[in-house]
Amino acid sequence: MAGSTRPIDARGWIFEVEDLTATDETWLPIAGLTTFTHNPAENEETAETTAFESEGHYEQDVMQRGASLSLEGQYRVDKTSSEQDPGQAYIDHEWAERLGIESRNLVRWRHKSQTSWVVWEATVTPGEQGGGTNEKTSWSATITRCGPATSAAVAG
Template sequence: MPTVKINARDLVIQVAEADGKTWSQIGGLNSAVPNAGDNEEVVDTTTFDSGGYYEQEVVQRGATLGLEGYLLQDPSTTAQDPGQARVEFLATQVGPASLGKVRFRHTLDKAWRVWTATFSMGEQGGGNNDKAAWKATIARSGQPTTEPVAATQ
C-alpha cells in the first residue's frame, strides 16, 4: 500500500490521572506540535585534526509537546474538560509531584509514545470576539517508552 499524508488533527493525546492507570484525552485542541529537538544539548568536539570543520556530539536528548486549543467547560456543572484539568493541576506542582505521564499517537499508529513529563501552562484568554484560548507545553523528562494500542483504544 502506498504511503499517505496523515492529518495533524488525528493525533490522540492523553494524560494519566492520579491513579496512574486511567487516561483522559485532552480535549479542545486545534494544534499539537511534538518537537523532538527541544532541550537537546551538544558538545563541541572540534580539534586541530578537524581541518577547520566543526564537529559535535549529542550529549542530551529532549522533547516537548506544544498544545493549543480552546478552554472547555461544562456550563451546568462548571467542570473543566478532564484532560485539560489534569494538565493544569500538574502545571501547579513542584518537585517529584510535578511529574506526570502523557501518551500520544496518530490514529494509524500501533503503539503509544509514552513520556514521563513536566507540564507548563501558556497564555489563556483572548479578545472581545474570541473563544478562550488554552495552551500548555509538556516537556519529556527521562527516556521515552512505548506501549501497544489496545483494541478498544
C-alpha cells in the same frame, strides 16, 4: 506502487494525560486541541569536539537529548455541568500545581492510525489563556519530556 503513501491529518492526533489521583490506571483525553507542535530537539545539548586533526571541519557530540510538546486549543467545558474538560482540568489544577519530585506525570500520544502510544514521563508548563470579543477562550500547555520516551500498545 507510486503514490501509495499519503500525508496524515493533524486532527487525527490523540493526546492523553495519566490521572495519578485515580485508584486504577486512568488516562484522560485532552479535548479542544486545535494545534500541536512536537519539538524532538528541545533541550538538546552538544559538546564541540573540533580539534587540529579535524582539518578545519566542525565536529560535535550530542551530550543530551530532549523533546517537548506544545498543545494549543480552546478552553472546553461540559455544557450541562460547566465543569472544565477533565484532561485540561487535570493539567491546570492538579499537575501544574506540583513541585520538585512530584512535578512529573505521564503523558501519551499517537495518531489514530498508529497501533502504539508514545509515552513520556514529563513536566508541564501551563500556557496563557485569553480571547477577544468574538473569540473562544484559548487553552495551552507545554509538556517537556524527562528521560527517554517509551511506547505502549493501544489496548482493545
